Amino acid sequence: MNASGKTDLPTAITSARQFAAIGAGNAPKGATVLQVDGVSKAYAEAVALKSATFEVYEGEILAILGPSGSGKTTILRLIAGLEIPSGGRIRLRDRDITALTPQERRIGVMFQSFALFPHMSVYDNVMFGLKANKVDAAEREKRFQKYMDLVRLSPQKYASRFPSELSGGQQQRVALARALAVEPGILLLDEPFSSLDARIREDMRVELLSRLREAGMTAVLVTHDQTDAAYMGDRVVLMNDGGIVQTGSYSELYHAPRSRFVGQFIGESNWLPCTAVDPGADRQDGRRRFKAAGGIWDCALADQPVGDDGAGVIQIRRDAVNDVIVGASTATQASAANLLTGSVRNVNSTGSRGIIWMEVESAASVQPYYVTNAQALAIAEHLQGGAQPDGVTVTLAIDPALCRYFSDIDVAQERL
Amino acid sequence: MHPQTIPYEGKLAHPQPRWVVALKRWLWWAALTAPLAAYLIGFLLPLSLMIGFAFRPYSNVTGFGSPSLGAFTDVAASGLIIEAVINTASLSLAVVAVSAMIGFPLGLQFMASGRKLRTLLLIIVITPLLINAVVRTFGWYIFFSTGGPFESMFGLRMHGSMTAVGIALVHQFYAYMVISLLVSLSSIPGDVVAAAKTLGASRFMIFRRIILPYSLPGLVSGGVIVFGLSAGAILAPLMLGGGTMNLLTIHIYRAMLVFLDPQRGMALGTLLLMLNIVVVVLSEQAVRRMRTRSVMKARRSDK
Numbered sequence: 001m002n003a004s005g006k007t008d009l010p011t012a013i014t015s016a017r018q019f020a021a022i023g024a025g026n027a028p029k030g031a032t033v034l035q036v037d038g039v040s041k042a043y044a045e046a047v048a049l050k051s052a053t054f055e056v057y058e059g060e061i062l063a064i065l066g067p068s069g070s071g072k073t074t075i076l077r078l079i080a081g082l083e084i085p086s087g088g089r090i091r092l093r094d095r096d097i098t099a100l101t102p103q104e105r106r107i108g109v110m111f112q113s114f115a116l117f118p119h120m121s122v123y124d125n126v127m128f129g130l131k132a133n134k135v136d137a138a139e140r141e142k143r144f145q146k147y148m149d150l151v152r153l154s155p156q157k158y159a160s161r162f163p164s165e166l167s168g169g170q171q172q173r174v175a176l177a178r179a180l181a182v183e184p185g186i187l188l189l190d191e192p193f194s195s196l197d198a199r200i201r202e203d204m205r206v207e208l209l210s211r212l213r214e215a216g217m218t219a220v221l222v223t224h225d226q227t228d229a230a231y232m233g234d235r236v237v238l239m240n241d242g243g244i245v246q247t248g249s250y251s252e253l254y255h256a257p258r259s260r261f262v263g264q265f266i267g268e269s270n271w272l273p274c275t276a277v278d279p280g281a282d283r284q285d286g287r288r289r290f291k292a293a294g295g296i297w298d299c300a301l302a303d304q305p306v307g308d309d310g311a312g313v314i315q316i317r318r319d320a321v322n323d324v325i326v327g328a329s330t331a332t333q334a335s336a337a338n339l340l341t342g343s344v345r346n347v348n349s350t351g352s353r354g355i356i357w358m359e360v361e362s363a364a365s366v367q368p369y370y371v372t373n374a375q376a377l378a379i380a381e382h383l384q385g386g387a388q389p390d391g392v393t394v395t396l397a398i399d400p401a402l403c404r405y406f407s408d409i410d411v412a413q414e415r416l
Numbered sequence: 417m418h419p420q421t422i423p424y425e426g427k428l429a430h431p432q433p434r435w436v437v438a439l440k441r442w443l444w445w446a447a448l449t450a451p452l453a454a455y456l457i458g459f460l461l462p463l464s465l466m467i468g469f470a471f472r473p474y475s476n477v478t479g480f481g482s483p484s485l486g487a488f489t490d491v492a493a494s495g496l497i498i499e500a501v502i503n504t505a506s507l508s509l510a511v512v513a514v515s516a517m518i519g520f521p522l523g524l525q526f527m528a529s530g531r532k533l534r535t536l537l538l539i540i541v542i543t544p545l546l547i548n549a550v551v552r553t554f555g556w557y558i559f560f561s562t563g564g565p566f567e568s569m570f571g572l573r574m575h576g577s578m579t580a581v582g583i584a585l586v587h588q589f590y591a592y593m594v595i596s597l598l599v600s601l602s603s604i605p606g607d608v609v610a611a612a613k614t615l616g617a618s619r620f621m622i623f624r625r626i627i628l629p630y631s632l633p634g635l636v637s638g639g640v641i642v643f644g645l646s647a648g649a650i651l652a653p654l655m656l657g658g659g660t661m662n663l664l665t666i667h668i669y670r671a672m673l674v675f676l677d678p679q680r681g682m683a684l685g686t687l688l689l690m691l692n693i694v695v696v697v698l699s700e701q702a703v704r705r706m707r708t709r710s711v712m713k714a715r716r717s718d719k
Contacts, residue, residue, distance in 0.1 A: 102613040115607035116608075129617075132618065182615060
């Protein structure tokens with residue numbers, strides 16, 4: 001802290017531990033609420049979930065992220081008791097709930113479809129769980145008011161409405177009020193935004209997060225959308241092919257991916273096949289030197305050893321462009337590392353930044369890179385309104401901190 | 417015309433020639449002719465003949481007499497016939513109720529089952545429809561006959577009782593109820609039942625508050641079918657009731673084939689038809705009322 005009482009924030013962080021700490025700063029790391037211990041699920045035809053182990057702490061929002069078919073929804077259904085695990089134990093606080101029915105577990109679930117009872121009013125929907133749990137009438141009314149207030153729906157205005165008379169966002173709020181009203185030990189959210197319009201999705205993320213924090217609710221969020229996980233998850237469990245691939249805060253997964261899959265799934269990257277310049281040599285900064293796309297590259301290593309022949313792939317984050325030079329790299333520049341020369345075929349802008357589509361030696365498809373709008377405009381002028389059919393040759397100076405080497409070639413091939 | 421100069425007006429660039437359009441329209445009506453004719457000859461004609469004969473006395477000797485309401489006034493004045501209408505209605509309602517009581521657990525089990533068990537259940541449900549009615553009813557006849565298996569097992573005399581007829585009718589027709597309920601049950605989204613479970617609802621609560629409202633349309637349409645079939649059934653009452661049951665179909669059978677009084681038979685037939693129409697109209701209204709209240713809302717909110 002300086003004399004004026006303000007804290008000067010540092011401008012850059014480097015270690016994986018620091019990245020991990022970003023997301024974990026939100027929720028107090030309290031007692032373990034939910035413990036999933038070696039839980040698996042096998043059907044006659046296939047294994048849906050290999051042994052999964054993780055904990056959820058008091059007040060935390062844990063995001064389970066993965067592509068479809070990765071087993072994330074299976075985990076949710078196992079925790080809720082809608083499926084019976086083939087192995088492992090599930091504990092909620094100090095209770096072993098593995099063998100309990102969904103009714104006995106007191107776990108709230110907000111379904112992807114919201115699963116409101118379409119033939120019941122909003123009032124009856126919220127009351128349903130309270131009546132099922134034999135909450136007395138006075139307390140029921142109190143809870144209805146309380147949780148409608150919490151989700152910012154006027155109890156008087158919406159009590160007699162039917163789900164079909166509500167917008168998607170309002171339906172989600174009712175589903176949340178209904179799940180929270182029974183005051184469950186933990187709340188499970190299954191793809192909470194996927195049935196919502198893309199436009200209101202952003203607002204609902206902000207809103208749902210505030211509502212969960214306000215209620216002090218411990219929650220598990222299942223999603224296939226990394227933005228959901230990045231926005232809402234204090235920690236992220238990344239799944240693939242029925243197993244947990246990596247657990248950590250989103251920034252930890254982004255900056256310290258342990259496998260090629262994590263590197264591919266989190267963030268946006270381009271990939272270049274490479275060979276090591278000197279497989280044995282370690283540099284002082286922990287980076288290694290590789291040859292790729294006709295240049296020299298200094299890259300960090302993912303938690304993987306460099307293979308005997310040093311063959312592998314380099315991951316380049318799409319926003320890793322430090323500088324753009326029109327033209328091929330000159331002789332002096334050629335000795336410098338992390339320069340990528342290619343031919344720009346297309347230029348566009350998302351509004352906040354420019355995108356250039358570049359054809360790069362040894363990469364199978366055209367790769368997008370993010371540049372500033374000014375840089376995009378300059379390149380667009382060189383393209384001269386399509387008068388240059390072979391594109392404009394451009395050299396990008398890439399930030400070595402955002403380059404990473406992976407040795408697992410077989411996985412790499414599919415996306416190059 | 418050069419292809420590039422054809423203006424796009426939201427229609428086909430090359431409209432079909434008029435004679436093609438005319439031919440298509442003609443074919444449409446031609447295709448409708450056959451079912452229309454079958455409907456007129458096979459359904460409307462006999463129906464109008466039945467109602468027509470009900471107003472015309474007929475004698476083997478003198479032929480048709482002049483139109484009269486005689487048969488209807490006879491039937492309306494007969495306490496026996498009024499009792500037969502009540503018997504027929506209550507027997508059919510009981511068959512509907514028992515079919516629903518069998519249909520719900522069976523339907524729910526079906527929905528919860530895997531493919532193999534589903535096939536087995538479907539075979540069990542459909543089998544009565546595949547066996548010849550006389551053979552099937554004869555099976556019940558033996559089962560309930562004096563000194564037969566049922567009587568020697570339970571010491572109860574069932575032959576000639578309304579209960580025996582009811583049991584045979586349920587066996588004969590409950591498949592229609594099951595199939596009708598299955599259509600409704602399969603429209604319940606899985607998430608909705610799962611949500612009810614996670615909210616702590618007991619099985620009974622889930623049935624009463626979710627499954628029952630959702631399956632009302634199927635229950636009612638299945639009920640109408642089973643009611644109509646039961647009210648019109650003749651084989652079971654004849655074979656198991658020994659021909660002495662006071663049911664409308666028995667009276668029709670006797671009027672037509674024993675007393676050779678077609679006018680009375682036709683009048684009784686018209687009465688049976690009216691009973692069915694009343695049931696259809698009442699349940700149609702009930703469904704419509706429930707639909708507008710709940711199920712239409714359900715349909716609309718399904719994405």
